[in-house]
Amino acid sequence: DIQMTQSPSSLSASVGDRVTITCRASQSIGSSLNWYQQKPGKAPKFLIYGASTLQSGVPSRFSGSGSGTDFTLTISSLQPEDFATYYCQQGYITPRTFGQGTKLEIK
Amino acid sequence: QVQLVQSGAEVKSPGASVKVSCKTSGYSFDNFGVSWMRQAPGKGLEWMGWINTYSHINYAQTFQDRVTLTTDTSTNTAYMEVRGLRSDDTAVYYCARDSVDIADNWFDPWGQGTLVIVSS
Numbered sequence: 001d002i003q004m005t006q007s008p009s010s011l012s013a014s015v016g017d018r019v020t021i022t023c024r025a026s027q028s029i030g031s032s033l034n035w036y037q038q039k040p041g042k043a044p045k046f047l048i049y050g051a052s053t054l055q056s057g058v059p060s061r062f063s064g065s066g067s068g069t070d071f072t073l074t075i076s077s078l079q080p081e082d083f084a085t086y087y088c089q090q091g092y093i094t095p096r097t098f099g100q101g102t103k104l105e106i107k
Numbered sequence: 108q109v110q111l112v113q114s115g116a117e118v119k120s121p122g123a124s125v126k127v128s129c130k131t132s133g134y135s136f137d138n139f140g141v142s143w144m145r146q147a148p149g150k151g152l153e154w155m156g157w158i159n160t161y162s163h164i165n166y167a168q169t170f171q172d173r174v175t176l177t178t179d180t181s182t183n184t185a186y187m188e189v190r191g192l193r194s195d196d197t198a199v200y201y202c203a204r205d206s207v208d209i210a211d212n213w214f215d216p217w218g219q220g221t222l223v224i225v226s227s
Contacts, residue, residue: 034213036152043201044152046215055215087152091212095167096142096154 002026002090006099012107017078021102023071023088032092033071039084109133111202111218118224119192126188127221129202136183142205142214143187145198159207192225
């Protein structure tokens, strides 16, 4: 199975900050990397597919990059509604696997 | 709009079975697959398996022996059954729209989740 490792596991930041979350795959997955946002008690929300393509309706302050084994999710200017847990997921092969999550908290 | 609506919370005894439904609407059920994930309390997301309406199914090895995925094309509903429930199966179970084949995929949108509690 492909292991997905996110860092950091948690992150404290302030409104307006620029933050970056990293996701590393245990083997190359090309650009088959997706990102999700999850708020407490809610289902995950799909943000980015193909490593860098924003899903329709996702604010442009979110961006993704990377290929192969190393990927990043960047939020350019944090808004109050962005405080949540973020997961990466590889869509390259089955079993589909997720990173362990990065909890973004208010400083 | 595209929606996946899941059945309600369940409380089961150890050893019992549970069947969760996922009713889809707003898109052509035949043109997409459905994946199932679960999330134990305070934990991350775990993929359980994928199914399409062409009888193609792919299970995570962890669940191969205890989980059955099915679809009903007359009602555009997907089902997930877990047998031999244990306390560590206590989790929120999610369905999500997936690709029609097992190739490059993403999950969008997700159902609202179904809490399954396994307790004696």
